[in-house]
Amino acid sequence: MDKKTIVVKLGTSILTGGTNRIDRAHMVELVRQCAALHRQGHHIVVVTSGAQAAGREALGHPKLPATMPHKQMLAAVGQSHLLQIWQSLFGIYNLHIGQMLLTRADLEDRERFLNARDTMHTLLHHRIIPVINENDAVATAEIKVGDNDNLSARAAILADADLLILLTDQRGLFTADPRSNPDAQLIEEVQTIDDTLRKLAGDSVSGLGTGGMATKLQAADVARRAGIEVVIATGQLPEVIGRLARGERVGTRFPAIATPLESRKSWILAGPPPHGEIVIDEGAERAVQHKGSSLLPKGIVALTGQFERGEAVRIVNREGRELARGISRYASDDLQQIAGRHSDEIEACLGYGYGPVAIHRDDMVLL
Ligand SMILES: Nc1ncnc2c1ncn2[C@@H]1O[C@H](COP(=O)(O)OP(=O)(O)O)[C@@H](O)[C@H]1O
Numbered sequence: 001m002d003k004k005t006i007v008v009k010l011g012t013s014i015l016t017g018g019t020n021r022i023d024r025a026h027m028v029e030l031v032r033q034c035a036a037l038h039r040q041g042h043h044i045v046v047v048t049s050g051a052q053a054a055g056r057e058a059l060g061h062p063k064l065p066a067t068m069p070h071k072q073m074l075a076a077v078g079q080s081h082l083l084q085i086w087q088s089l090f091g092i093y094n095l096h097i098g099q100m101l102l103t104r105a106d107l108e109d110r111e112r113f114l115n116a117r118d119t120m121h122t123l124l125h126h127r128i129i130p131v132i133n134e135n136d137a138v139a140t141a142e143i144k145v146g147d148n149d150n151l152s153a154r155a156a157i158l159a160d161a162d163l164l165i166l167l168t169d170q171r172g173l174f175t176a177d178p179r180s181n182p183d184a185q186l187i188e189e190v191q192t193i194d195d196t197l198r199k200l201a202g203d204s205v206s207g208l209g210t211g212g213m214a215t216k217l218q219a220a221d222v223a224r225r226a227g228i229e230v231v232i233a234t235g236q237l238p239e240v241i242g243r244l245a246r247g248e249r250v251g252t253r254f255p256a257i258a259t260p261l262e263s264r265k266s267w268i269l270a271g272p273p274p275h276g277e278i279v280i281d282e283g284a285e286r287a288v289q290h291k292g293s294s295l296l297p298k299g300i301v302a303l304t305g306q307f308e309r310g311e312a313v314r315i316v317n318r319e320g321r322e323l324a325r326g327i328s329r330y331a332s333d334d335l336q337q338i339a340g341r342h343s344d345e346i347e348a349c350l351g352y353g354y355g356p357v358a359i360h361r362d363d364m365v366l367l
């Protein structure tokens with residue numbers, strides 16, 4: 001089996017089993033499945049809901065108004081309880097977890113996105129399991145993703161995932177909400193997400209989850225366009241995570257509609273206009289054009305324009321011919337200082353570093 005990066009999103013519905021308590025016994029089972037895949041060499045990322053439910057439980061189910069500050073209070077109390085449970089359960093398998101609390105603002109700003117991506121990849125590189133939730137305690141409506149389905153699609157993009165599994169309390173997407181329509185049929189595969197399909201996907205009615213199937217469809221749409229396969233399935237099915245990782249047909253599957261690399265590269269070409277120009281020497285030109293190499297600071301001879309880390313730039317040769325477009329890992333002020341230098345000198349020169357390359361191959365499109 002190929003080694004995959006798998007994002008498992010666990011909704012409140014599955015973490016509580018529909019009750020007003022966190023179902024620790026079921027979490028043990030989900031962790032066992034994740035640990036088994038981790039042992040086989042896969043990378044696992046967990047997106048966990050349930051902070052507010054855990055907060056309510058910890059405080060003894062107080063009667064509170066359904067206002068934003070009260071939800072934030074519940075999340076602030078519950079998130080630490082929730083993480084403590086995940087930590088002790090993964091600890092049974094000698095696995096470390098790393099908490100990442102994100103908001104929409106962290107994902108939309110390109111520089112913050114890259115910082116979050118670096119953290120995610122460093123955790124995965126060290127075989128630590130990222131455990132992600134929205135930073136509900138501080139995020140106001142304007143900067144929130146708002147639901148963990150959409151958050152998990154963004155997390156899957158951050159992780160360069162192969163597969164996003166949305167585990168919920170239904171077997172998948174049905175032709176109508178099965179709670180109110182017993183004749184509803186499971187849809188096994190979705191090729192096109194259109195208005196007809198969106199009309200089938202209702203809101204959450206349990207009072208536990210956020211967004212129901214509607215937000216799961218939005219998440220599936222975002223992730224599959226980024227080259228990530230998505231499955232909605234029930235967390236109650238035995239061995240569901242392992243079975244999906246092996247490609248078994250369970251739940252509702254949304255095949256990816258581009259490779260992750262194609263999707264990133266089309267973003268570079270169609271995205272914001274370049275903010276500057278990097279002039280490279282002949283050696284770097286050969287390496288970039290013919291050897292599939294990343295651009296190192298050593299090959300940079302001059303820069304024009306002002307750009308931040310994460311912004312698009314033109315890569316040109318000494319004659320001014322545009323060779324490629326790419327996303328710079330360093331701001332122009334930093335590149336001015338490290339241009340022409342060996343990558344080993346970056347940290348000493350700047351006092352910090354974001355890795356050895358100025359523009360990574362995967363963030364570059366040749367013209
Ligand atoms: N077409 C549909 N197929 C399946 N479930 C649906 C559909 N429309 C609405 N739902 C509802 O979506 C709910 C799952 O979403 P939600 O409550 O937000 O759970 P989670 O906490 O897992 O995100 C189901 O319990 C179901 O009532």
Ligand SMILES: N[C@@H](CCC(=O)OP(=O)(O)O)C(=O)O
Pocket residue numbers: 010011012013048049050051052053075133134136146147148149208209210211212
């Ligand atoms: N971030 C919130 C969960 C938000 C959410 O989307 O919940 P769910 O629909 O159960 O995945 C929490 O931890 O309580």
